[in-house]
Amino acid sequence: MKLSELFNKGKFVITSEIGPPKGTNIEPLLKEAEELKGKVDAINVTDLQSSVMRLGSLAVCRLLKERGIEPVFQITCRDRNRLALQSDLLSAYVLGIENVLCLTGDHNVLGDDPQSKPVFDLDSVNLLRAAKGLMEGKDMVGNKLDGSPDFCLGAVANPGADPLEPQVIKMELKVEAGAQFFQTQAVYDVKKFEQFIRATEHIKVPKMVGIVLLKSAGMARFMNANVSGVFVPEKLIKIMASASKEERPKKSVEIAASLIKELKGMCQGVHIMPLGWDKYVPDVLEKAGLI
Amino acid sequence: MLVSERKPWEEILSYVAQDKNIFLVACGGCSEACQTGGEKGVRELKEKLEQAGKKVTGYFVVDFACNKVLVGLKLKRYLSNIYSADSIVVSACGIGVQAISNMVNLPVHPADNTIYMGGFSGVWPGEERCLQCGDCKLDITGGICPYANCPKNLINGACGGSDKGKCEVDPDKDCAWAKIYERLKEIGKIENLRKINPPRNWNLMQPPASRKKSIFWALEFEEEEKEVVK
Numbered sequence: 001m002k003l004s005e006l007f008n009k010g011k012f013v014i015t016s017e018i019g020p021p022k023g024t025n026i027e028p029l030l031k032e033a034e035e036l037k038g039k040v041d042a043i044n045v046t047d048l049q050s051s052v053m054r055l056g057s058l059a060v061c062r063l064l065k066e067r068g069i070e071p072v073f074q075i076t077c078r079d080r081n082r083l084a085l086q087s088d089l090l091s092a093y094v095l096g097i098e099n100v101l102c103l104t105g106d107h108n109v110l111g112d113d114p115q116s117k118p119v120f121d122l123d124s125v126n127l128l129r130a131a132k133g134l135m136e137g138k139d140m141v142g143n144k145l146d147g148s149p150d151f152c153l154g155a156v157a158n159p160g161a162d163p164l165e166p167q168v169i170k171m172e173l174k175v176e177a178g179a180q181f182f183q184t185q186a187v188y189d190v191k192k193f194e195q196f197i198r199a200t201e202h203i204k205v206p207k208m209v210g211i212v213l214l215k216s217a218g219m220a221r222f223m224n225a226n227v228s229g230v231f232v233p234e235k236l237i238k239i240m241a242s243a244s245k246e247e248r249p250k251k252s253v254e255i256a257a258s259l260i261k262e263l264k265g266m267c268q269g270v271h272i273m274p275l276g277w278d279k280y281v282p283d284v285l286e287k288a289g290l291i
Numbered sequence: 292m293l294v295s296e297r298k299p300w301e302e303i304l305s306y307v308a309q310d311k312n313i314f315l316v317a318c319g320g321c322s323e324a325c326q327t328g329g330e331k332g333v334r335e336l337k338e339k340l341e342q343a344g345k346k347v348t349g350y351f352v353v354d355f356a357c358n359k360v361l362v363g364l365k366l367k368r369y370l371s372n373i374y375s376a377d378s379i380v381v382s383a384c385g386i387g388v389q390a391i392s393n394m395v396n397l398p399v400h401p402a403d404n405t406i407y408m409g410g411f412s413g414v415w416p417g418e419e420r421c422l423q424c425g426d427c428k429l430d431i432t433g434g435i436c437p438y439a440n441c442p443k444n445l446i447n448g449a450c451g452g453s454d455k456g457k458c459e460v461d462p463d464k465d466c467a468w469a470k471i472y473e474r475l476k477e478i479g480k481i482e483n484l485r486k487i488n489p490p491r492n493w494n495l496m497q498p499p500a501s502r503k504k505s506i507f508w509a510l511e512f513e514e515e516e517k518e519v520v521k
Contacts, residue, residue: 104450125447126490166472170448228454
């Protein structure tokens with residue numbers, strides 16, 4: 001089912017995220033996904049996340065589909081030129097995939113094979129436009145397709161971007177290009193998110209707030225130093241720092257649930273990135289009053 | 292020696308659609324050799340712009356637009372003509388356009404597309420580079436090349452890795468699109484960011500062999516050879 005149908009019904013949409021493994025052992029990943037089945041509306045499958053060579057997103061999306069779990073196919077511009085991107089979008093559709101999240105992708109030098117060739121033939125905006133074109137029955141050069149896909153297209157946004165103005169302009173371009181919803185970068189700062197929502201009020205597509213489960217104080221500090229636009233307030237870092245290792249998941253769940261409660265009224269959905277802590281996602285949703 | 296081609300006239304006119312007064316700069320180096328720049332090139336631009344109802348506040352030819360000292364001297368001499376203009380149209384390679392833009396606080400529009408540099412990338416003592424993409428975007432990007440400066444060659448704004456003006460690839464490196472944003476703000480052209488740019492045409496990087504042979508230096512070389520045969 002397309003996420004747009006849920007948004008149209010006025011549902012507060014819940015998505016989560018899994019990352020394919022480096023190798024062919026998919027059982028742990030599928031187990032993670034099963035934990036979320038029935039609790040979330042769809043699960044994003046990342047595309048060579050952090051530019052690390054892994055099992056592909058498309059294959060895992062199909063495996064989820066076969067298990068009755070709605071996937072969101074993440075597709076980045078890093079590894080494929082425009083021919084391959086369009087072709088993979090067609091492939092995704094014939095495999096039953098209806099939700100696609102279009103991203104630029106991390107640069108190769110951040111991953112485990114920095115010598116590889118960065119492709120970036122398209123950017124996220126032109127990828128969205130290409131996907132929309134396919135849906136309208138035409139490829140990027142205007143050739144007619146024999147059968148066209150029907151996707152719900154998503155894009156990403158960073159509420160913590162500094163400065164915010166160019167980020168807002170880029171979101172406008174993404175909507176013009178075909179984006180039907182946004183999932184955001186991790187949010188921990190309610191005030192900042194409120195500012196972001198105010199600055200993007202004119203962008204009339206559903207926005208899903210991104211929530212990353214905090215695993216430790218160290219992780220929070222790492223994100224503050226290294227992840228663009230992510231700011232974990234000192235108050236939350238202290239909570240994680242004072243918790244024992246056994247207590248951490250409980251604290252993490254409490255933090256995420258209370259954030260969701262505060263942010264829920266400002267947006268149309270939540271995208272939870274558990275980074276392996278999938279088994280705690282149902283707790284988060286329950287504590288946040290979403291299930 | 293580089294090869295450049297005049298941009299389609301409609302494209303140049305679209306750049307200056309909002310501008311009434313225009314200053315012109317042409318490179319008398321490589322650009323003259325491939326018949327885009329030089330006296331001839333700048334006069335052609337002047338005539339066409341005037342026909343289109345624009346006022347040309349002045350012009351100069353500089354050999355070479357990539358020579359900082361020469362450009363600096365020329366700019367100084369024409370300062371009042373330059374700042375009575377709304378923008379500058381430059382006939383030069385990508386380096387020349389970036390060089391002028393770097394030194395003047397006005398929107399700078401490229402009149403040409405650089406399609407081939409044959410190993411010569413000018414003598415500009417700065418970080419600017421021209422990738423000879425064949426479809427110069429320096430107009431919309433405020434004279435800062437996104438292809439040469441963004442490791443992802445992005446053409447529609449920064450990626451999610453841009454952080455407080457720095458690039459995800461190297462925290463010491465400026466994000467090209469953050470710089471473009473600042474520059475566009477400075478010259479009052481933020482609206483340039485509000486239009487989707489189509490993806491790059493890679494085919495333009497393979498100019499036909501006949502085009503490369505059409506520049507002056509190739510002909511001169513042929514003549515020299517004939518002399519040797521005598």
